[in-house]
Amino acid sequence: MERILMKGNEIIGEAAIRSGCRLFFGYPITPSTEVVEYLSKHLPQQGGTVLQAEDEIAAISMCYGAAATGSRVMTASSSPGISLKQEGISYSAAAELPIVIVNVNRCGPGLGGLGPAQSDYFQSTKGGGHGDYRLIVLGPSNAQELYDFTMEAFDLADKYRNPVLILSDGFLGQTMEPIILKDRPKMPELDRSWTVGGCKGREKRIVASYSLTNEIGEMNNQRWEAKYKNIEEREQRWEAFYTEDAEYLLVSYGTTGRICKSTVLNARKKGIKLGLIRPITLWPFPNNAFLPLIDKIKGIVTVELNTGQMIEDVKLAVACKMPVHLYRRQGGMLPTEHEILDYLQDTFGELGEV
Template sequence: MERVLMKGNEIIGEAAIRSGCRLFFGYPITPSTEVIEYLSAKFPEVGGTVVQAEDEIGAINMCYGAACTGNRVMTASSSPGVSLKQEGLSYSAAAELPMVVVNVNRCGPGLGGLGPAQSDYFQSTKGGGHGDYRLIVLAPSKAQELYDYTMMAFDLADKYRNPVMVLTDGFLGQTMEPVLLKEKPESEEVDKSWIVNGAKGREKRIIASYSLTNEIGEENNKRWEAKYKNIEEQEQKWEEFQTEDAEYLLVSYGTTGRICKSTVLEARKKGIKLGLIRPITLWPFPKKAFVPYADKVKGIVTVELNTGQMIEDVELAVRCKPQTHLYRRQGGMLPTEFEILEFVETKFNLNENKEV
């Protein structure tokens, strides 16, 4: 193990290499470009291949083809580029192909700007492309998690035969922080009997998402639905920070999740019992995290870099029992811990020691 100073996007590339990924297909777009740059420099040393496709549509379909062979494959892009990949992601989910997709979220809509945002939450967690399907979505908040969760993404993709997204942002992707380059733990043995690698000496295998009859279509959809329910039950992940005696909760992920930790510490200095739930899996959303608090806390504030997207999942998780409010910044702007705390104090009249 070694501790090094690296840029966030480069950390993702290094984690992919150490996870056994040897195939990358992508197209440059700020602020994700360092992923393809890093792998272009490093992959030749380990026998890997990087292809800069003609566009994002070509890249995701190259991932589809490579994943059919059972090899670990990855692509990376940023918001408008990920939009172009949506049809291919729907096809890949339906064909049950393991792959890792990195979205270094930039602000939008449209071309937007290059600053950090969380405006792709709906796109990432609700499907994005056509049809009933899900991506597993992991949300790192610091350098070490960029490394660890990228490794986790490859294992989850193989375990469930499903695309997995690592949803980061322009701040995390461009920030340099120390990271411990740990050796990857042994992965679980996974079934590879489905892969397409030549049919000599065995029956041919076909990987497709097209249903020839409505009856087959319903049967397939029920099978996928059962898989997604299993993932929801098994893979909800989150972090709790000073929630044991919390009367109020912040809920935030990624970059704002790390800012909210400072908010909690500042609140505690003032005698405000504030805690934080930081979702790590955005899908499956960690509903279980909220069960102990739905009837306990007096209020919740979600902190997001959008007009309010994750707040819908939070309200569903707590069944709209505590007051739930949104504090947001947009357009690439990040909040400070003091802005967030002032919002909490104002919304719940904590300076007067009573609720609204």
């Protein structure tokens, strides 16, 4: 294993190469551009191809075609670019194609700004395109997780034949941190009987999302629904931090998740029994993380870089059995540990001196 200092976006590119990705289609947009720049330099050296498409719509369509052949393929963009990809993402989910999508979230709406944000949570986890579909969504919070989760994304995409989205942000993508470049285990043997990578000597195969009749349409939707339920049951992931004796709970992911870790440690020094649930899979949302805590926790604060999106999933997870509040920053601004503790004090009052 090798330890190296790298920028977050470049880490994603390196992990993709080591995961066996050999095709990348994208269009540059700040703050994600270093992903395509890194791959443009290094992927051809591994026999791969990087193509800058004419726009984001073309890029996701190229991913659709490449994935249909069974190739490991990735695209990357930032918020407005991901919006342009939504129709193709919906098509890819319906065609059950394993594509890895990276969103280096910038603040919006519109062109917004280049700072970190979590305002794409709804778009990522609720199906940003049309129709009833889901993406598996991973929320890294540091450089090592950018590397590890990118590798995991390709495996999950192949395992479930479903697009997987890595929801990064402008802070993670632009920050340099040390990581360990782990060698991935041998790729598992996968069923490729569905691919269209050649037709000589086999029955005709079609990879498409269109349902010719309503009856077929309902059958397909029920099959996808069953797959998503299976993913929900098997792939919920989270980090529980000082939750064993916690009386109050922070819930946060990504960049704010790492800030909240420091907040918990500082609160503990002051005698405040504060814990943290950091969702790792944003979909499926880790509802199971809250089950053993519902009867112990006096209140929850979600910390988000938006006007309040993940808080809806948290309220559902605790079945509204305790108060759930929101502390937010927007427009590229990050909260400080002191701000979060002050908000806890103002909200719950009984924490003592902060």
